[in-house]
Amino acid sequence: MTTLILESDFDDLNLNEVAETGYGIQAVAGATGLGLPPVTVQWLEGAGDGSRYRNKRVLGRDIDLPLDIVGRDRAHLRELIGRLARMMTGECTLALIEDDGSRWTTKVHRVGGGEYTLSGALDVQTTITLRAGDPYFTASAVTTQTVKGDAGTRSFLSDLVALPVAASQAIGTILLPNDGDVPAYPVWEVTGPGRDLHVVSANGEALRWNGTLAADEKLIIDCREATVVDGKGVNRYANLAPAPRFWVVPPGTSTARAELLDTTAASQISCSWRARRWMVI
Known part of the structure; x- marks a missing residue:
């Protein structure tokens, strides 16, 4: 199972913490944007039928990340939401750690999402949209x-x-x-x-x-x-x-x-x- 981690200069968020400890911020099923990134393709139109492929450019990717935020109590829940909000104010690193320990990262910025509805319970669900300008995931190992x-x-x-x-x-x-x-x-x-x-x-x-x-x-x-x-x-x-x-x-x-x-x-x-x-x- 791949573990997701959000990192910034001042904080790290383990997005598998609820599964590990029962509290924290958990990435849940439904994430999109982790597959093949979008491309823009140029074609040459001639006088005859059809067109010929010229080249393509790989674009940045948008990642929709559904999150479940679970606190021990209301104060802890507010603390977790505050940590996530501060994290989203600037550039972050989204790290994916595979079962064999290999680590792949991409730089991201929040471009949308983050709304949630208070239900009176000790957890909230939200989805944040992150944009990665570099469309590739880069290995941490050199x-x-x-x-x-x-x-x-x-x-x-x-x-x-x-x-x-x-x-x-x-x-x-x-x-x-x-x-x-x-x-x-x-x-x-x-x-x-x-x-x-x-x-x-x-x-x-x-x-x-x-x-x-x-x-x-x-x-x-x-x-x-x-x-x-x-x-x-x-x-x-x-x-x-x-x-x-x-x-x-x-x-x-x-x-x-x-x-x-x-x-x-x-x-x-x-x-x-x-x-x-x-x-x-």
């Missing part, structure tokens, strides 16, 4: 693939399938397992020494950085934000080669080619990402 330099051959070993290269070059193939439903955005972190980073996706999309890293100096490339900074936060975007491709990690297991020149045993390349899903049950 997947990281790390490869290190070798002082003797200057090639990446262990996690890489070695290719024959010159002694001053580090090159190899790295596996990128993505258990999500949609592409994930990688973050590349490189520890020097080294120069001329070159990472190529299985489809041949190339991202090249022509700068140089001293020993222990770091470079961080965020493919979602399209940013390139060093370990001190200094912008190093200018060292990118022309027409950079901030490519994504597709669902399933794919491979990428990584290359770095003038490496030592201290050199390291890490590729990290969070899986994303259309829906979580």
Whole structure:
């Protein structure tokens, strides 16, 4: 059974608390908006019959969340309603925790709902409508693939399938397992020494950085934000080669080619990402 939790900067609400303790705020059956998100599709209309598909854009999702709020007494019931009301004043994180402990989240804002009728009992029922601008649920767990330099051959070993290269070059193939439903955005972190980073996706999309890293100096490339900074936060975007491709990690297991020149045993390349899903049950 999936457990829902609402989180903000100042409070966390376990939406399975009534089932666990007999009191609290409980998400009940009837939630909508947790499946496939809406899309807008563009079609090309020609002179002939029919039309041709051009592309689509995935839209944000609206989630209707029915809640049962149960207090120990009237004062406790007012406290629970107040906590929920304060939570709904700003951005929240809706977290879904599956039976195996995996955790998936999306940022939400209240856009409607929240009405209820007082019946004199110690519980009330209401439905709140939340909008998630990001249509995907993102895994909290980070997947990281790390490869290190070798002082003797200057090639990446262990996690890489070695290719024959010159002694001053580090090159190899790295596996990128993505258990999500949609592409994930990688973050590349490189520890020097080294120069001329070159990472190529299985489809041949190339991202090249022509700068140089001293020993222990770091470079961080965020493919979602399209940013390139060093370990001190200094912008190093200018060292990118022309027409950079901030490519994504597709669902399933794919491979990428990584290359770095003038490496030592201290050199390291890490590729990290969070899986994303259309829906979580």
